[in-house]
Amino acid sequence: MGEKKVDMKPVNEKVISPAVIKRLPRYYRYLGDLLKNDVVRISSKELSRKMNVTASQIRQDLNNFGGFGQQGYGYNVEFLYNEMGRILGLDKTNNIIILGAGNLGQALANNQEFDNNGFKIIGLFDVNPRLIGMTVRGVEVYDIDALGEFLAKHKAVIAALTLPRSKAPKIAKELVDLGVKAFWNFAPIDLNLPEDVLVENVHLSESIMTLSYRIHSINS
Amino acid sequence: MGEKKVDMKPVNEKVISPAVIKRLPRYYRYLGDLLKNDVVRISSKELSRKMNVTASQIRQDLNNFGGFGQQGYGYNVEFLYNEMGRILGLDKTNNIIILGAGNLGQALANNQEFDNNGFKIIGLFDVNPRLIGMTVRGVEVYDIDALGEFLAKHKAVIAALTLPRSKAPKIAKELVDLGVKAFWNFAPIDLNLPEDVLVENVHLSESIMTLSYRIHSINS
Numbered sequence: 283m284g285e286k287k288v289d290m291k292p293v294n295e296k297v298i299s300p301a302v303i304k305r306l307p308r309y310y311r312y313l314g315d316l317l318k319n320d321v322v323r324i325s326s327k328e329l330s331r332k333m334n335v336t337a338s339q340i341r342q343d344l345n346n347f348g349g350f351g352q353q354g355y356g357y358n359v360e361f362l363y364n365e366m367g368r369i370l371g372l373d374k375t376n377n378i379i380i381l382g383a384g385n386l387g388q389a390l391a392n393n394q395e396f397d398n399n400g401f402k403i404i405g406l407f408d409v410n411p412r413l414i415g416m417t418v419r420g421v422e423v424y425d426i427d428a429l430g431e432f433l434a435k436h437k438a439v440i441a442a443l444t445l446p447r448s449k450a451p452k453i454a455k456e457l458v459d460l461g462v463k464a465f466w467n468f469a470p471i472d473l474n475l476p477e478d479v480l481v482e483n484v485h486l487s488e489s490i491m492t493l494s495y496r497i498h499s500i501n502s
Numbered sequence: 503m504g505e506k507k508v509d510m511k512p513v514n515e516k517v518i519s520p521a522v523i524k525r526l527p528r529y530y531r532y533l534g535d536l537l538k539n540d541v542v543r544i545s546s547k548e549l550s551r552k553m554n555v556t557a558s559q560i561r562q563d564l565n566n567f568g569g570f571g572q573q574g575y576g577y578n579v580e581f582l583y584n585e586m587g588r589i590l591g592l593d594k595t596n597n598i599i600i601l602g603a604g605n606l607g608q609a610l611a612n613n614q615e616f617d618n619n620g621f622k623i624i625g626l627f628d629v630n631p632r633l634i635g636m637t638v639r640g641v642e643v644y645d646i647d648a649l650g651e652f653l654a655k656h657k658a659v660i661a662a663l664t665l666p667r668s669k670a671p672k673i674a675k676e677l678v679d680l681g682v683k684a685f686w687n688f689a690p691i692d693l694n695l696p697e698d699v700l701v702e703n704v705h706l707s708e709s710i711m712t713l714s715y716r717i718h719s720i721n722s
Contacts, residue, residue, distance in 0.1 A: 298719075303712055303715055303716070304708075304712055306711070306712075306715060307705070307707065307708035307711035307712060308705075308708060310711065311690065311707075311708070333692075334692070334694075369715065369719075370711045370714055370715045370718075371714040371715055371717060371718030371719075372711065372714060374714075374718060376714055376717070384609065384612075385605045385606070385608040385609035385612055386605070386606070386609035388605040389604065389605035389606035389609055390706070392604075392605055393706065393707070395690060395707045396707065396710065399707065399711065400714075401710060401714075439717060440710070440713065440714075440717070463717070464713055464716075464717050466709070466710055466713055470531065470615060472553075472554070474554075480713060480716050480717060482709055482710070482712060482713035482716070484704065484706065484709055485527070485528075486610070486613065486704065487527065487531075487613070487615045487616065487619065488524075488527035488528060488531070489686070489702055489704055490616065490621060490660070490686055490702070491526070491527035491530065491590045491592065491619065492523055492524055492526075492527060492702060493660065493684055493686055493700060493702035494590055494591040494592060494594075494596055494620075494621075494660075495523055495526060495589065495590045495591055496523070496684070496700050496702070497591060497596070497659060497660070497683070497684050497700060498590075498591030498594060499518075499589075499591075
């Protein structure tokens, strides 16, 4: 076919803005849906209508990675989907441990969407004896005291923290000492870890407060 | 005291940027911590060191609401905390219903932080007969078919959707017809609701993909 098979690495090693990065998973989701519906190609205009963003933003975002629509042809859906997955690191297996096996930890372990994208939960950890030994979708809940032993045998790329605010910072520091370099943090606190450690926060109370702001700034 | 008691409404009804709004809950959290530690006042410089943002950003953000530090005095912590809470609508009671009483729905219902900020879970709803009739922290799980009846008696300001992707859009539309105007959406799909309906998305798989991007863009 005539589509331009450009390798979608950032052009000239230029820094991609966090705003663009945050939009990539949404492109990936829409492209996955198109693929499931057997759509072979799509113009930036059609994609923009579906995603409710401007066609020019789509072109600009994708240009960060070398672009690769073709004038008059549009984007090859499968190619773009696969490239986008590769950019997002979804072609690799990302082993995850979950700290805290309460409702939220279990909800994450039960999320089937993660499996499909290379995220593999390899263990849950808790202090609660009623939870330890239990399995969630086949994954065991271990005693948090066994963390060092576990990580000596298994490599975890990401640690998801679904711990109380009072416990999260201490355990995060221990995990850094044990070699974990990326945190998905649900605890409502800033972790303040070394600069080379990545932290992605999901602060649920901040999210609902933002919604509350929007509700009341309209009504007042 | 000498502090400037300005009413923190947006100045001249100017539009506050979403980026500023997203930062407000974090200010609120830090101010709450300071207050718990009996800190009476704080300079933008000290606050900036704690929060790891620039003092000038803090001053600019707060200036959106009329500012109210005083040169050489700094911010009155309790006053700023209360005003920030008021701006965020946390002085009102926001009744919430949770659609989906699985792990994630239960995790939200169990989150004590919400109570302290005026968010009140008034009901959970599910289709699963094993969950219906159960209570989570005293809040009942109702049959989702009873939604109309429930909302005829109780006003819900916010509907939290912890539903599968396949069910969320239909139920969201029903809720809009029943008068719900704000959604806290955890389903991995865009809801496409009428323009006057507010949606705050928490897309967990997009969040972890963003983290994966950052991990693999460093390592590659």
